[in-house]
Amino acid sequence: MKGIKRMNYFNLIYTSFYSDYMLALKVPEDACKREAKCKHFGICGGCSYQHICYKDQLRMKKEFLEKLFEREIKIIPSPKEFFYRNKIELVYAFNKLGLREKGTYKRVVNLKECCLHSEKVKEILPELHELFKEHGIESYDYLRHEGYLRYVVLRHAKFSNQHMVTFVTANEAPIISKVAESLKEHFDSIVWSINSSKADTSFGAVQQFWNSAHIEERFEDIKFKIGANTFFQNNSYVALQIYRKIKERAFGKVLDLYAGCATISAFIADNCDSVEAVEINSEAIDYGHTNLHINDITNVELLQQDVYAYLKNKQSLDFDYVILDPPRAGLERAFKHVLRLKPKSIIYLSCNPVVFRRELFFFKKFYKVSEMLAYDMFPQTPHIELLCVLERK
Ligand SMILES: C[S@@+](CC[C@H](N)C(=O)[O-])C[C@H]1O[C@@H](n2cnc3c(N)ncnc32)[C@H](O)[C@@H]1O
Secondary structure (H helix, E strand, C coil), X not given: CCCCCCCCHHHHHHHHHCCXXXXXXXXXXXXXXXXXXXXXXXXXXXXXXXCECHHHHHHHHHHHHHHHHCCCCEEECCCCCCCCECEEEEEEECCEEEEEECCCCCCEEECCCCCCCCHHHHHHHHHHHHHHHHCCCCEEECCCCEECEEEEEEEXXXXXXXXXXXXXXXXXXXXXXXXXXXXXXXXXXXXXXXXXXXXXXXXXXXXXXXXXXXXXXXXXXXXXXXXXXXXXXXXXXXXXXXHHHHHHHCCEEEEEECCCCCHHHHHHHHHEEEEEEXXXXXXXXXXXXXXXXXXXXXXXXXXXXXXXXXXXCCCCCCCCEEEECCCCCCCHHHHHHHHHHCCCEEEEEECCHHHHHHHHHHHXXXXXXXXXEEECCCCCCCXXXXXXXXXXX
C-alpha cells in the first residue's frame, strides 16, 4: 500500500508508545459532515464523530486499519448507529451528573441526554436530580476525595429490554436506599455498591440490591445474567455478530482465554466438543457458572486463574482453537507463553488494534492470517474491534 513503510523496529516502538490508536485517527478533509444529534456534542467527551456521516466514520476506520495492517480489511457496521451502548457510567461530581468534558478529567458535563446509551437516560436524569435534592445526596469530589455518591451506572439489556441502575457510593451511609426505594418501579435491578478506595472506578462491593441483583440478556437462545460489576461487551448488537462469527470458526476442543462471565464459551458450546475457559475475576467466574447452569451447558469448564499463570507451566496447548480476548493492554506478559506454546489456531478479538499490530508482528513468524475483520462496536467514537483468525504455518 502506498506511502506505508514496512513494519520495522521503529514502528514497534511507535505503536508501543501510542498504545491507543485514537491518537492516529484523523477526520479527512472530504468527510461528509452533518449536524450532531446530541445537544452536548463538542463539549462532552463521550463521542467525537457525531458530526461525520456514518459511512465516512466507517471509511476513516477502514483506511486507518488498512494502513496499520498493510492489507484490505472488511469493516462491519454496527446495526445501530445511536442508542447502541448497553452501559453508561455517569460520574456524579461537583453537583453534576454526566460524563467528563472533552479533553479534561477535571470537569463534568451535566447531561440532559445521551444518544449512545438509551432513551432511558433522558427520561431518568431529571428524576435522579430531583431525588438527590430531596434526600440530600452529596456528590463526590474525586479531586479532593470528599463526598458521597461517586457513580450512577445505567445498564440496558437490549434484547430483553431489562434495565439496571447501580449507585456507587464512597462510604456505607445508607441514604442512597431512599433513592433506590423510589425507583423500584422503573428498574428491573437496582444495586448499591461501595468503592471507598481512591481509585476512580465505578466498580464496588455490592452492599444491597432491590428487585434483583442482576438483569438478564439473551443472545439467540442463550441467556446471560449481568451483575453490577460484570464485564459485558458494550454494543450487544455487534457482540452478537462477533459471537456468531466465532461460533462459525471454532469447533472441537476450544480454550477461551480472558473469558469474562463465559459469554463466548456459552454461546459456542453446542458447536464444540469441550471448552476450557480462563478468567481472573472471581465475580465474573460466579456469573459464568450461573450462565452455564441456566443454559444447561455441561461441556464448559471454568477456571479462575491469571492467563499468564495458566500458560506459564504448560508444555503444550492441545486445543483445536484458542480464543484470546484480552483487555486494551493486550496479552502483555502472557504473550511470550502464547508464542512459546504456539497453539494450532488462534481467534484473537482485540479492542486495541495498535497493540494487536505489535503482537501480530511476532505472530506472523509462525502464523498466517486466515481472516481479519473489523467490527464497528463504537459508532460516533474512534474505537473499533478487530477479529483475527491465525493458523499455524
Ligand atoms: C475484554 S474482556 C473479555 C470478556 C469476554 N471474552 C466477553 O466477550 O465478554 C477481558 C476479560 O479478561 C479478564 N482478564 C484481565 N486480565 C486477565 C488475566 N491476567 N488473566 C485472566 N483474565 C483476565 C477481565 O476480567 C475481563 O473479564
